[in-house]
Amino acid sequence: MKRSLLVLLILSFLPAQVKWYQGNLKGIRDLSIRINLDGLTDEPWEQKILNFIELSFAQTEISVDQEIPIPRLVVDIYAIDSRAEEVSSYMINYSVYDYGISESEYIRSLEDTVITRKLRTYKVYEREMLGQSTSEKIQLDIEKAVMGQTAVFIDQWFRDNPFRQF
Numbered sequence: 001m002k003r004s005l006l007v008l009l010i011l012s013f014l015p016a017q018v019k020w021y022q023g024n025l026k027g028i029r030d031l032s033i034r035i036n037l038d039g040l041t042d043e044p045w046e047q048k049i050l051n052f053i054e055l056s057f058a059q060t061e062i063s064v065d066q067e068i069p070i071p072r073l074v075v076d077i078y079a080i081d082s083r084a085e086e087v088s089s090y091m092i093n094y095s096v097y098d099y100g101i102s103e104s105e106y107i108r109s110l111e112d113t114v115i116t117r118k119l120r121t122y123k124v125y126e127r128e129m130l131g132q133s134t135s136e137k138i139q140l141d142i143e144k145a146v147m148g149q150t151a152v153f154i155d156q157w158f159r160d161n162p163f164r165q166f
Helices: 002-012 043-058 103-112 138-160
Strands: 030-038 072-080 088-100 120-133
Touching: 030 043, 043 072, 043 138, 072 138, 088 138, 120 138
Parallel strands: 030 072
Antiparallel strands: 072 088, 088 120
């Protein structure tokens, strides 16, 4: 009885599930970036965010090529800048879209020895962040959040491409 409780205790610390996007960034070297701002319309600020992301990628082997359609990093920034209220809110969503085929199509193409052409666009990575700020500091707080999300994305990219660190 004690032995089974000990085994259950040890097994309870093991993670039940890995991150669904783990390994999905493997082999991605070129990306196009698209930034969608909703709630804040400031084109120079949007360019500032794009420049920061591009500079962060320049330190890695991820190159930014706006001419390629896929894979694409989409950064959605939704903000509610409430001047009347004390609290303003924002949401930042990082998503990477890439081509892929479904498992059933892949298995069918192996059986037929014909390569399928039914590629679809799939979301291979996603992270979302919600935050609150004051109206005066909302852009600064969004910039800090974008920096954090970019660092997490680059970290995941290095986990999926470990030999690219050297």
